[in-house]
Amino acid sequence: MKKMTALLLACSMVLCVISGCSSSPKQSSSAGSPSSSPAPGGSSEPGASKTYKVGFSNVWVGNTYGVQSVNELEAFLKNCDQVSEYYIYNADNDVNKQISDIEDLIAKGVDMLILQPISAESVAAVVEEAYDAGIVVVDCTSPLADATDKYSVSVVAKDYDFGYIGAKWLCEQLNGEGNIICLDGMAGLSSAVLRMEGAQAAFSEYPGIKVLASEYANWDYATAKPVVENLMAAYDNIDGIWSSGGDMTRAAVEVWADSGRDWIPMMGEDCNGFLKLWCEYKDEGLSCIATSLPTWLFAYGAELGLEILNGTYTGEKDIIVEIPTITNEEVEDFVRTDLSDSFWCGTRMTEEDIVALYGNGKDGSQGLSGTGAANDH
């Protein structure tokens, strides 16, 4: 019995020491950030002298959008003098891998942790651990607020707005009168549901707008093509096409061009393949809008994270990014006929990085470091 109590005591003492150790860096770093804050005007001055390690825990790089999002972040980190080292990890949609990725980044001693949480609840504990250790935690694309408030800043673009803006534009193009078909994303996925909710909110503002049909085409070109063909066979009175984005509108434009019907307004996302077709048929009367969920969201998060580290950040904790759009007047400025179709045009990368990643028929998946955007590096 005595031995047991002694053991327990010893254990608890060890624990105290450990927890004491882990809480001390927090104090030192939180003491460190105000020291640089007194000079908000000359942010580059104290900043340039101080460098940081940055870690990024991503969900998945399974499509061109995911690839470019990582590339934009890497381009930003690579070009930033204040970043001494960076680590990019992909969890491949696996919650366990994401948790161990973040633990690994904490162990590597990063000053800033950028993450796209797979599920806010499952990463909350490890995110709190990072935050308590004094790491600046930047949450991107999906909110953490429901599970924890221990993060420094959150940068989110709203799918609802994405759907609403495109739908509103369609209704205005049609002067509030007309029949619309909708190409929906994937059944049951929250971003598809939210985009559709946004669209319906806009449609309901215009009583003259009628939704003829709404079909799931999985944001996918190959799935959308027969769907549009079949919808065209069923309805000869389609006045506009709303799309949940991805690569579906490109298929719609191709089918429409094949059919020889008069052009109607269509909504799409800012991928280069679609923009190329849009420009090709613009003079024949195709009118479009491209809304986008910015690929530079992670890079923007990193920018804000650095400001927090430098003590110059004055913005809010939860930021909702406005959805960028490309209109008929602007499309020629955005389209890149010299680059591959998998390029997303609303980029913030430098021309040099863009050409290195997407020029000469490359698709960006090789990444800036050459190890491949999908690999941990």
Next chain:
Amino acid sequence: MRHNSLLQRAGRLHSLQPLILLAIILVMILAQSILVPGSLTLDQLLIISRQASALGIIALGQAVVILVGGIDLSVGTTVMMVNIFCITGMQASNSRVPAGLLLCLGIGLMIGAANAVGVLFLNIAPFVMTLCTTTICQGICYVYTQGAPTGSAAPFIRAVGTGRLLGVPYSTVIWLGLAALLWAVLRFTTLGRKLYAVGGNPKAARLSGISNRKLIAGAYIFSALMATAAGLILTGYHNIASLTLEGDYAMNSLAAALIGGNAIEGGRGGVWGVVLGSFFMMLLMAMLTMLGISQVGKLITQGCIILAVVAVQQLLKRD
């Protein structure tokens, strides 16, 4: 002589099923013209035939594999792999089409041969063997494209996938041409009879001096080559490289072959039933889209209708 009459008897038993399917298709077309007025045009049916051509060609290969008592789940991935390598191999230039075609042919031959070796020499069940090649090829595609395939098809391939001959899509012409060829081989040559024999009674076939292994290996390679052809046509039709192109081709080609009256245990079945089965599958999907049935309802309806069709066929067959 006796062999011939046996074959005819087997043929008669099953010649009814494609006819029932044809009747069902006609009823569906009629229903479409009533439910969605004005939608029924020759052009719409031709568009559906174009949508069905890839599945149709795959199903021809699948039918032959089923005929010899096997099953091929790797057809969908073969399509995807051909799509990706066709586009990277040809680099959107007509001058590289021959090299690209050879590359795709090589891929098809390799997948077919791998399936054959696994099934025949390693004695792995066809279901498992072709499932293994499926996942291996999927892995290769993901690694090769890094998850983000790009590029577009060469103009020649594009023309094959989207062009029309006197109004009929090339892909439909190719599909029906291949079907006619396969029908002729099965119906009029000794090779065709041997295929039926191997599937119907492998032991008897072997004792009669038929080289079962060669025929079964040939069936897997034929199936892979048909999937290769479908992959090329789909590449031309879609003009992109995509990791989603494999779709449900493995299951849908099986369904098309079985709806068409081919027996899963092998040895029985024809070609035209499979052709109608493929057309039926695409027509059903197109109709459900036209009728604006929601996704959930669509899946349920699709399952129920396929079930009903097969049930009707079974009931009528017994009479």
